[in-house]
Amino acid sequence: MKLKIAVLPGDGVGPEVTAQAVKVLKAIAQEFDHTFQFKYAPVGAVAIDETGEPLPKTTLDLCKATDAILFGAIGDPKYDNDPSAKVRPEQGLLKLRKELGLYANIRPVKAYDTLLDKSPLKRHIIKGTDICIYRELTGGIYFGEKKLSDDGNTASDLCEYTRAEIERITHLAFKSAQSRKRKVTLVDKANVLESSRLWRRVVTEVSQEYKDVKLDFLFVDNAAMQIILNPKQFDVILTENMFGDIISDEASVIGGSIGLLASASVGDYFAMFEPIHGSYPQAKDLGIANPIASILSAAMLLDHFGLFEEAELIREGVERSLKLNITTPDLNTKFNHISTSKVGDFIEDFINNPK
Amino acid sequence: MKLKIAVLPGDGVGPEVTAQAVKVLKAIAQEFDHTFQFKYAPVGAVAIDETGEPLPKTTLDLCKATDAILFGAIGDPKYDNDPSAKVRPEQGLLKLRKELGLYANIRPVKAYDTLLDKSPLKRHIIKGTDICIYRELTGGIYFGEKKLSDDGNTASDLCEYTRAEIERITHLAFKSAQSRKRKVTLVDKANVLESSRLWRRVVTEVSQEYKDVKLDFLFVDNAAMQIILNPKQFDVILTENMFGDIISDEASVIGGSIGLLASASVGDYFAMFEPIHGSYPQAKDLGIANPIASILSAAMLLDHFGLFEEAELIREGVERSLKLNITTPDLNTKFNHISTSKVGDFIEDFINNPK
Ligand SMILES: [Mg+2]
Ligand SMILES: [Mg+2]
Structure with a gap:
């Protein structure tokens, strides 16, 4: 199957966790002979910084031209406690949902x-x-x-x-x-x-x-x-x-x-997949953000296109990582310093060589 | 101290639990030589049945002429699932809060x-x-x-x-x-x-x-x-x-x-005290409703008028009842069939003879 996927990493830990979901989707594409094309675009506070808008037109146009959207997270504390701010990162997400007619959030x-x-x-x-x-x-x-x-x-x-x-x-x-x-x-x-x-x-x-x-x-x-x-x-x-x-x-x-919690936002024409955790700015770039929710949202994406076997393989990889304690510090009671990308690597390896 | 207290028992288990709070307040009045005058009025579904209104004018007038209001609970399932009902029991409570300017609910x-x-x-x-x-x-x-x-x-x-x-x-x-x-x-x-x-x-x-x-x-x-x-x-x-x-x-x-949870609703001129549990219609007249929240709301009433020692004595009675398992079935792991009014009797006795 050919899928065009828009990747909107967003703010905070969004880019780190989304990178693991993309890694896992690439492994799936390779194993199952699919062609997944990934196109990146900014949204949220990073988009405000770049363009003044939380949802630039180019980002929206890209989303409309793709089959599905893999979304990270948005939100930045510099806007939260400023009641006078006219432009807010969250407006990007609200507008995206509205413009794409994503009327149902499934959790x-x-x-x-x-x-x-x-x-x-x-x-x-x-x-x-x-x-x-x-x-x-x-x-x-x-x-x-x-x-x-x-x-x-x-x-x-x-x-x-x-x-x-x-x-x-x-x-x-x-x-x-x-x-x-x-x-x-x-x-x-x-x-x-x-x-x-x-x-x-x-x-x-x-x-x-x-x-x-x-x-x-x-x-x-x-x-x-x-x-x-x-x-x-x-x-x-x-x-x-x-x-x-x-x-x-x-x-x-x-x-x-x-x-661990993924979500889908679907409408009659478009669908977007994202972890439910927010941008968690305190953890940004520390390699401690848990990528599993983003990886499981990639599995929901595959389900949406009827790729059930592929989605199931991702879920098995996730369960294996939990069982073996290959998890970020929030869940890990056994090993120190297993980073966001190490968890992604483990699930990627599992897909390449399922045991 | 002389206090005029309006008692609005309301629907479901409201009358049973409020009766215990009144019992306890009467014991306090006797022990501490206060004069508490209780006047009763209907509210909620019972008021709709009697007068067509969830908050009859006579009830509102009584509340305005008293120092404090002891409230039971309102709500009846026959109105909940009928989207066409024009008059609803809950309107009585909403209107009472609005009319008395009870702008703060404290829990x-x-x-x-x-x-x-x-x-x-x-x-x-x-x-x-x-x-x-x-x-x-x-x-x-x-x-x-x-x-x-x-x-x-x-x-x-x-x-x-x-x-x-x-x-x-x-x-x-x-x-x-x-x-x-x-x-x-x-x-x-x-x-x-x-x-x-x-x-x-x-x-x-x-x-x-x-x-x-x-x-x-x-x-x-x-x-x-x-x-x-x-x-x-x-x-x-x-x-x-x-x-x-x-x-x-x-x-x-x-x-x-x-x-166990009591609440106060206060404004600049009036104050009302009520358990937070609802009318719990399934339990009506079975003697199983826990009266402690209503009794503790009577304690909050006494606090409101600066009667701290009296309020504290009620709270001690409540803690004693919990310790000795003199409680209704929802909490009781030891004795069967301790009824709503038995719990009230125990706390009344405790106030008359604190040990
Ligand atoms: Mg939320
Ligand atoms: Mg409520």
Whole structure:
């Protein structure tokens, strides 16, 4: 298969971890006789530094001309604590999602047996957890109209949703549930918010087309409790943009390491794959960033194009690295100084010579 | 001291647990020679059933004519899954907070040593946790303008904040931090939301008046992780209404039982005290609801009026009941069938005859 892949390494540890994912994809291409072409472009704070824009037009054009996007991370502390900054790295990611119509963010959350003791949660609470979160990604309050009064004393953000926005991601979530445990939990705040009541109405209607899938509902504040109290109760979680941001980050701690969690952002025409960890600027260039989330997002990319065997081989390489303690310091209890690129090398070797 | 106390038992288990708090307050009045006058009024689903309104005018008038309000819980499942319902029990609570100007919701979260093993989190993660959450309660998206298009296909909610709304709760949070560990963490989403950027600006300005308190910032999605990963890092958490709803419910699981957590909702003129657990309709009239949160909210009421010794005696009674396993089934590993009112009786006895 020929694939054109846009690589957007971004800020902080983004370039280091993305380099390992590319390394692994190149090994896959070689072993399976695929042709993967990689084209690089800046995004985020590095793009602001270069061009003044967090998402330069050339980057967006490249993304539109490729089959898939491998994304690193964006964000730089110099913008976070400056409320007066007009241009922000995060705008690059938000705009990219919007421009490419990436309306569904998909995040698998799994408790790896080998890492149960890493979790802040008790073993019996998390063992067997296998959740897939579908977060709406291009609507809601993050994209709604923002206002600041002239005197600077009143500010507002609008959370708006349309039936069409809700329907399309609802279909994806229910289809996914059909090949899983056949349960969708809608997380909303329908007892207070009008937009949540629209979600509940539309999702209930769409669910009629999936009679084999059970639908239930949870208010977002209760969901924030239930994810800690009993994560095993969930199969597919479906929710709007901001609730999904909060709930999926909360759920990310279950597995014991955010450095393992990959994600996909898909729309009707484009798809982007990225680790869920942020730019982690404190770790930049230290060789300590865990590349596994980025490598697993490369596996999700292969899945997206039906290359299941290839994706599986990457996942086997990852599991082998975890078992043999060939991991970065965040996970490693045995060896010192196994660097970001050493982990990538190990998985590359595994693909070249699977044992 | 003479206190007029409005008692609003509400729905579900509200009446049962509130009855225990009243029992305990009566014991305090007797022991310390105070005069507490209790007046009852309906709120929530029971008020809708009686009058058609979740907050009847007579209830609101009573609250305004009293010194403090002891509140039970509201909510009934018959309204939750009916998106077409025009009147909802929760509106009663929202309206009460708004009408009485109860702009700050205060929630202490503590890990009791005797209950560490009850928590879904590991012992070493939570031991020593002592957080106080200040949640803005009368602004933001829960109260913003709600719209539903005529065709029913577009819905929106507005999140709006003013400088004045932010300033007043910020002062309360910083004053509280001064008698604690001198740290305030503002939870927001300032990298995306205009309203969050206003929060960050105003809180930063107000913090200049409290040089002895350290201020730091956390994005809400990161906060949802940090509360599980390392709850001990927090002292006072300050946040807007919806973030506070989610974060404080999430934090409520730390201590291992939501049945122990009390809260205060205060404004410049009125104050209301309530357990944080909801109406828990499945448990109604079974005698299994834990009354301790309601009893501890009575203690917060006494603190509010400077009756520190009295409040402390209640807390001692509670700790004694926990130690001796005189608790409802949710906590009890030793005795069966200790009912809601038995727990109240024990703490009442303790107050009459402290040992
Ligand atoms: Mg996030
Ligand atoms: Mg809540």
